[in-house]
Amino acid sequence: DSGVTQTPKHLITATGQRVTLRCSPRSGDLSVYWYQQSLDQGLQFLIQYYNGEERAKGNILERFSAQQFPDLHSELNLSSLELGDSALYFCASSVGTSGNTNEQFFGPGTRLTVL
Amino acid sequence: QQPVQSPQAVILREGEDAVINCSSSKALYSVHWYRQKHGEAPVFLMILLKGGEQKGHEKISASFNEKKQQSSLYLTASQLSYSGTYFCGTEGSGGSNYKLTFGKGTLLTVNP
Numbered sequence: 001d002s003g004v005t006q007t008p009k010h011l012i013t014a015t016g017q018r019v020t021l022r023c024s025p026r027s028g029d030l031s032v033y034w035y036q037q038s039l040d041q042g043l044q045f046l047i048q049y050y051n052g053e054e055r056a057k058g059n060i061l062e063r064f065s066a067q068q069f070p071d072l073h074s075e076l077n078l079s080s081l082e083l084g085d086s087a088l089y090f091c092a093s094s095v096g097t098s099g100n101t102n103e104q105f106f107g108p109g110t111r112l113t114v115l
Numbered sequence: 116q117q118p119v120q121s122p123q124a125v126i127l128r129e130g131e132d133a134v135i136n137c138s139s140s141k142a143l144y145s146v147h148w149y150r151q152k153h154g155e156a157p158v159f160l161m162i163l164l165k166g167g168e169q170k171g172h173e174k175i176s177a178s179f180n181e182k183k184q185q186s187s188l189y190l191t192a193s194q195l196s197y198s199g200t201y202f203c204g205t206e207g208s209g210g211s212n213y214k215l216t217f218g219k220g221t222l223l224t225v226n227p
Contacts, residue, residue: 002156002158033214042117042202042217042218042219042220043157043202043204043217043220044217045214045215045216045217048214056214057214058214058216090156090157103147103159103162104147104159104215105159106149106156106157106158107156108155108156109156
């Protein structure tokens with residue numbers, strides 16, 4: 001158990017819908033990262049927040065947005081869902097701002113299926 | 116730019132050794148290694164910073180060749196528990212990118 005929690009574990013929805021994925025980092029971790037993992041693309045970095053502020057953006061679609069709240073939990077919002085958005089979404093947390101010195105602890109993931 | 120991992124897959128018998136390589140086309144500041152078992156989240160193994168530092172974790176060690184922009188993960192005397200997909204994640208030179216770009220992974224299977 002990494003100490004990072006994610007809800008829900010599974011999510012099944014239809015195209016065009018909007019969903020929210022939730023992540024609670026490990027106690028004391030200020031950074032939260034979101035990743036998308038699909039069979040053909042591997043593990044893709046989406047976005048990082050540090051203490052409530054956006055710090056880095058990866059291959060995140062405009063239909064996707066995220067935020068980190070004062071209690072440090074984070075939410076990833078996916079809208080106008082398409083079949084290709086079906087994937088495993090991981091949240092990870094680390095102590096500091098930079099990934100180069102801090103290991104990232106991954107949550108169990110949310111499996112999103114878009115029908 | 117996504118680093119390239121090789122081989123894509125490897126099958127070992129318990130006790131055998133393996134090397135997994137990770138190459139990048141751009142200058143790197145750090146390389147991170149993670150292992151993911153089927154149906155589970157990736158788990159951190161080690162971080163290597165530029166400078167050619169070699170690190171170890173039990174019977175798993177890694178090196179980072181800054182000039183070649185390449186890292187290698189060495190698994191010695193493999194155990195059944197080593198089975199899984201190994202990912203390298205790279206951070207660009209300067210260390211301020213705050214984001215990791217992961218390779219597509221190397222599937223390691225250790226058989227009895």
